[in-house]
Amino acid sequence: MTLQLGDTVPDFTQQSQLGPINLYDYAGDSWVVLFSHPADYTPVCTTELGMVSKLMPEFEKRNVKVLALSVDSAESHTGWIADINETQGCSVEYPILADGDKRVSDLYGMIHPNALNNLTVRSVFVIDPAKKLRLQITYPASTGRNFDEILRVIDSLQLTDHHSVATPVNWVDGQDCVVVPSISTDDARARFPKGVTEIKPYLRMTPQPDK
Numbered sequence: 649m650t651l652q653l654g655d656t657v658p659d660f661t662q663q664s665q666l667g668p669i670n671l672y673d674y675a676g677d678s679w680v681v682l683f684s685h686p687a688d689y690t691p692v693c694t695t696e697l698g699m700v701s702k703l704m705p706e707f708e709k710r711n712v713k714v715l716a717l718s719v720d721s722a723e724s725h726t727g728w729i730a731d732i733n734e735t736q737g738c739s740v741e742y743p744i745l746a747d748g749d750k751r752v753s754d755l756y757g758m759i760h761p762n763a764l765n766n767l768t769v770r771s772v773f774v775i776d777p778a779k780k781l782r783l784q785i786t787y788p789a790s791t792g793r794n795f796d797e798i799l800r801v802i803d804s805l806q807l808t809d810h811h812s813v814a815t816p817v818n819w820v821d822g823q824d825c826v827v828v829p830s831i832s833t834d835d836a837r838a839r840f841p842k843g844v845t846e847i848k849p850y851l852r853m854t855p856q857p858d859k
Contacts, residue, residue, distance in 0.1 A: 681773070681774055683793070
C-alpha cells in the first residue's frame with residue numbers, strides 16, 4: 649500500500665510488549681508518531697528509542713502519542729528495552745509493536761526490499777487526530793533520526809492548522825511566520841494585529857499568532 653499525505657491511515661491491531669495495540673483506540677483524540685526499526689538489538693535504533701523516551705514530556709505537551717515498531721517479538725522487545733534503559737539512561741514505557749508477520753509494515757509500505765533486504769526501513773509517520781497522514785519521512789539504516797526536527801514539524805502542523813500562516817525555512821516555535829498567499833496584505837493586517845511586514849507582495853511576515 650502506498651500512503652500519500654492527507655490519506656486516512658489504515659487501522660490495525662498488533663501485539664506489543666505492553667499487549668495488543670489497536671491504532672485508532674490507542675490514538676484516541678491525540679496525534680501519533682509511528683516509527684519503525686529494522687530489528688531489535690541494533691545500535692542506531694537503541695539510541696533513537698532512548699531519545700524518544702527522554703523526549704516524552706515534549707510529545708505529551710503537544711498531545712502526541714508515540715508508537716514504535718520492529719519485526720521482532722514482544723519478548724525480544726522486552727529484553728532490548730532493558731538494554732536501552734541501561735545504555736541510554738532512560739525508561740522506555742511506550743509500546744513497541746511486534747510486527748513479526750509484517751502486517752503493519754506492509755500496510756504502511758515500510759518494506760523496501762532494495763534498501764534493506766526485506767526488513768523494515770527507518771520510517772516516520774505523523775498522524776493527526778482525524779487519522780490523516782500529515783508527514784512521512786524515510787531514513788537510511790545508517791542514519792539516526794532527528795526527533796527535534798519531528799517535534800518542529802508537529803509544532804508547524806499544529807500552528808498552521810489553526811492560523812492562516814505557513815512556517816519558513818528553519819522555523820522554530822516562537823519565530824515569525826509567513827502569511828499564506830490566499831490572504832491579501834490588507835486582510836492580513838486586519839487579521840494579524842501584531843503586524844505584517846511586506847518584503848514582496850507574495851512574501852509577508854508576521855509574528856507567530858498564538859504567542
